[in-house]
Amino acid sequence: MPTEKAQAKYRQIAEHLRRGILEGEYPAGQPLPSEEVLAKQFGVTRPTVRQGIAELRAAGMVEVMMGRGMFVRSPHTRPSLTRPRGVRRDADGRYVEADGLRWTDAEGVAITRTDAPVALADLLRIPPGEPMLTYDALQTADHGRLRQLHRTYVPFSVLVGTKYEEEPPPPAPALYTALAELGQALHFTEHVRTRMPLPDQANALRLPDGVPMLHILRTTLNTQDKPLALEEFHLPGDDLELSYPLR
Numbered sequence: 001m002p003t004e005k006a007q008a009k010y011r012q013i014a015e016h017l018r019r020g021i022l023e024g025e026y027p028a029g030q031p032l033p034s035e036e037v038l039a040k041q042f043g044v045t046r047p048t049v050r051q052g053i054a055e056l057r058a059a060g061m062v063e064v065m066m067g068r069g070m071f072v073r074s075p076h077t078r079p080s081l082t083r084p085r086g087v088r089r090d091a092d093g094r095y096v097e098a099d100g101l102r103w104t105d106a107e108g109v110a111i112t113r114t115d116a117p118v119a120l121a122d123l124l125r126i127p128p129g130e131p132m133l134t135y136d137a138l139q140t141a142d143h144g145r146l147r148q149l150h151r152t153y154v155p156f157s158v159l160v161g162t163k164y165e166e167e168p169p170p171p172a173p174a175l176y177t178a179l180a181e182l183g184q185a186l187h188f189t190e191h192v193r194t195r196m197p198l199p200d201q202a203n204a205l206r207l208p209d210g211v212p213m214l215h216i217l218r219t220t221l222n223t224q225d226k227p228l229a230l231e232e233f234h235l236p237g238d239d240l241e242l243s244y245p246l247r
Helices: 009-022 035-042 046-058 118-124 174-181 199-205
Strands: 062-065 069-072 081-084 087-089 095-097 110-115 131-141 146-155 187-195 213-221 227-236 240-243
Touching (some): 009 035, 009 046, 035 046, 046 062, 118 213, 118 227, 146 199, 174 213, 174 227, 199 213, 213 240
Parallel strands (some): 081 240
Antiparallel strands (some): 062 069, 110 131, 131 146, 146 227, 213 227
16 A cells, blocks of 8 residues: 555555556456445545546556456557547438537537637638537437537638528538528548646536546638638547548
């Protein structure tokens, strides 16, 4: 048992397991003691154990497999979920996500009018401050097991001269069909990076402390490479990989 009395309990747990992993007590690919066992060993609650495990997950030393437990990460371990990225058209002509998941808006879509900040204006090739329609949704799939934050931006200038000057278009992916019906032929680009979530994002995505998220920006363009819309996706980044076809 650790002897540092001043050290927080969750850090004691993390250090105890870290030493066991580095010294070979817990080999790569093998399970760690359960939350219940660790809670009894350290005289703490299970949330405290999870906080310690979160430190090791953030360091890339541990992975948690749904329904199976906690394991020492092996360099050869595959993520529990691989999501193909891309947009395709189904037999009915609708645009759908390549991963085939059916996402449900958990809290409804919030629609607001915003002014384009510099960074987004650059991606959309519009003047900073141009008004945009912004759609925000927390989405779930697979009976709530999968979660993502999805935001869609549509510049007002894209809607000038269309029926959507009077009524807002639907958010993506239905937005793609609406743009196609206006005569636009579409293609897409995505930019992917990782970053640590803000507190409200971590709460919405149910991310443990120390776990990063994937931040994806998708631009919808027409045949002249003019950006028509921009989407932001925030996804849990702990046990997920994204797959892209190369053409």
